[in-house]
Amino acid sequence: xxxxxxxxxxxxxxxxxxxxxxxxxxxxGKFPGPTIRVLHGDTIFVNVHNKGNQNITxxxxxxxxPRNPWTDGPxxxxxxxxxxxxxxxxxxxxxxxxxxxxxxxxxxxxxATVHGAIIIYPKINSSYTFIKPYKEIPIIFAEWWxxxxxxxxxxxxxxxxxxxxxxxxxxxxxxxxxxPCSKSETFKLRVERGRTYxxxxxxxxxxxxxxxxIAKHNLTVVNVDAMYTKPMTRDYICISPGNTMxxxxxxxxxxxxxxxxxxxxxxxxxxAYDNTTTTAIVQYKGSSTPLSTPSLPNLPDYNDTTAAFDxxxxxxxxxxxxxxxxxxxxxxxxxxxxxxxTFPCPNNQSCEGPNGTxxxxxxxxxxxxxxxxxxxxxxxxxxxxxxxKGFPNFPPDIFNFTADSLPLTLLTPKRGTKVKVLKYGSNxxxxxxxTNLISGLDHPMHLHGYSFHVVGYGFGNFNKSKDPMNYNxxxxxxxxxxxxxxxxxxxxxxxxTNPGVWFMHCHLERHLSWGMETVFIVKNGKSLKGTxxxxxxxxxxx
Ligand code: C2O
Ligand code: CU
Numbered sequence: 392x393x394x395x396x397x398x399x400x401x402x403x404x405x406x407x408x409x410x411x412x413x414x415x416x417x418x419x420g421k422f423p424g425p426t427i428r429v430l431h432g433d434t435i436f437v438n439v440h441n442k443g444n445q446n447i448t449x450x451x452x453x454x455x456x457p458r459n460p461w462t463d464g465p466x467x468x469x470x471x472x473x474x475x476x477x478x479x480x481x482x483x484x485x486x487x488x489x490x491x492x493x494x495x496x497x498x499x500x501x502x503a504t505v506h507g508a509i510i511i512y513p514k515i516n517s518s519y520t521f522i523k524p525y526k527e528i529p530i531i532f533a534e535w536w537x538x539x540x541x542x543x544x545x546x547x548x549x550x551x552x553x554x555x556x557x558x559x560x561x562x563x564x565x566x567x568x569x570x571p572c573s574k575s576e577t578f579k580l581r582v583e584r585g586r587t588y589x590x591x592x593x594x595x596x597x598x599x600x601x602x603x604x605i606a607k608h609n610l611t612v613v614n615v616d617a618m619y620t621k622p623m624t625r626d627y628i629c630i631s632p633g634n635t636m637x638x639x640x641x642x643x644x645x646x647x648x649x650x651x652x653x654x655x656x657x658x659x660x661x662x663a664y665d666n667t668t669t670t671a672i673v674q675y676k677g678s679s680t681p682l683s684t685p686s687l688p689n690l691p692d693y694n695d696t697t698a699a700f701d702x703x704x705x706x707x708x709x710x711x712x713x714x715x716x717x718x719x720x721x722x723x724x725x726x727x728x729x730x731x732x733t734f735p736c737p738n739n740q741s742c743e744g745p746n747g748t749x750x751x752x753x754x755x756x757x758x759x760x761x762x763x764x765x766x767x768x769x770x771x772x773x774x775x776x777x778x779x780k781g782f783p784n785f786p787p788d789i790f791n792f793t794a795d796s797l798p799l800t801l802l803t804p805k806r807g808t809k810v811k812v813l814k815y816g817s818n819x820x821x822x823x824x825x826t827n828l829i830s831g832l833d834h835p836m837h838l839h840g841y842s843f844h845v846v847g848y849g850f851g852n853f854n855k856s857k858d859p860m861n862y863n864x865x866x867x868x869x870x871x872x873x874x875x876x877x878x879x880x881x882x883x884x885x886x887x888t889n890p891g892v893w894f895m896h897c898h899l900e901r902h903l904s905w906g907m908e909t910v911f912i913v914k915n916g917k918s919l920k921g922t923x924x925x926x927x928x929x930x931x932x933x
Pocket of ligand 1: 450452465495497633837839894896898
């Protein structure tokens with residue numbers, strides 16, 4: 392079932408959804424794309440061949456790639472894009488991950504349709520930390536636009552407002568029964584009464600945190616971001632873009648049809664919100680026609696912050712599965728704000744942002760500008776002028792970030808390609824603080840190359856003297872994406888033992904496009920184990 396080589400041909404294909412057909416970028420003609428299956432500890436190769444008509448890169452989300460950022464994939468961070476007609480052979484090194492991850496394009500908005508699941512099974516002769524499921528099923532959420540996603544991107548960057556919201560959320564590529572022309576294609580999960588199923592859930596949506604629930608069934612979360620968690624049973628899950636979740640489903644109801652439904656959790660003034668619900672069907676064996684019209688599960692309201700964060704903050708890690716414990720002696724403290732900002736509209740025109748401005752986003756009031764040569768090669772070959780060192784410690788630690796009106800001077804961020812350099816082995820604590828500039832919003836913050844412990848969350852301003860006393864350093868989850876609550880904060884810890892250049896960004900694509908990202912450069916350590924591998928011979932040229 393597992394393989395050590397995969398061929399990914401990036402190509403256009405026609406797909407029909409919501410009664411209309413368009414050409415989309417795919418891998419091997421599939422939407423969602425092919426599933427990669429490996430064993431814990433494997434190293435594999437994926438030959439990426441770009442037969443499309445635009446630049447592309449592919450990223451293996453949550454695969455830590457120890458010492459090997461070369462094939463991590465983010466465009467202009469670790470490589471230049473693979474041009475049409477060109478190939479790149481990417482090495483994937485799985486170290487401690489076990490569970491579900493995913494891969495996706497990391498170039499403009501191409502990940503909307505270029506994504507798929509990665510399943511990492513336990514090593515031979517070892518097993519899951521929970522009951523062996525009868526079957527395992529990937530459940531991939533995405534968003535579908537009737538128009539071309541390149542157009543959606545171009546339009547909002549040019550006009551300066553928010554992007555058009557998608558026309559549907561999809562489950563395994565399908566919008567479900569409630570949408571026109573979709574009914575016959577709705578994804579069906581076939582189950583047998585008395586059996587247990589493992590849903591490998593990926594949120595590949597571009598801009599939406601999602602609630603998901605199955606009518607009359609409970610869901611037990613056992614793994615998040617390919618790290619086991621303490622089992623947690625709820626009647627719904629909340630999953631951010633960038634997170635993956637393994638969820639047990641016990642088929643313990645009357646043989647019938649039941650709806651699985653997902654919809655957006657979405658807050659913030661002026662955020663385009665799509666009020667629709669996508670569905671799939673859980674169909675029991677022996678019930679080819681439903682006894683009655685299946686009912687929809689109860690999902691929390693779209694703006695139910697309590698429901699979202701009650702779920703997210705209740706997840707607990709399994710300390711036995713950490714390869715090293717939670718770092719306790721911190722020597723590198725950082726606090727970074729996450730803000731929505733504006734730039735003046737170019738050429739004295741009027742843009743669609745507040746008061747005719749152009750929307751932007753920032754970390755620590757710096758709106759990241761991607762260079763046109765990748766940072767990893769610039770660092771490795773000592774090429775100057777591509778990036779600047781010294782991610783600032785701004786604003787000051789004591790500041791009312793969530794006040795109703797913040798100084799207008801913060802509205803316009805600085806532009807820059809600033810990186811934060813970390814010494815090998817640093818014990819890092821990073822606090823993300825959302826600000827109420829323009830609007831407070833939830834931000835799923837993702838770091839490449841690492842899993843990190845989420846030691847604390849809170850609403851309002853982070854309090855440096857009080858909040859750390861309530862940190863969970865016993866069983867925090869170990870994840871690659873943390874959802875920072877709207878007008879709140881989250882604190883993470885990691886030990887910088889993976890040398891290289893690692894991207895960190897909000898996984899809401901519109902915020903990434905606006906500049907809510909930065910880069911860590913982790914220096915080499917003294918031993919070989921702490922030293923960057925050499926680059927592969929076929930790095931795409933810039
Ligand atoms: Cu899903 Cu930069 O990542
Ligand atoms: Cu964000």
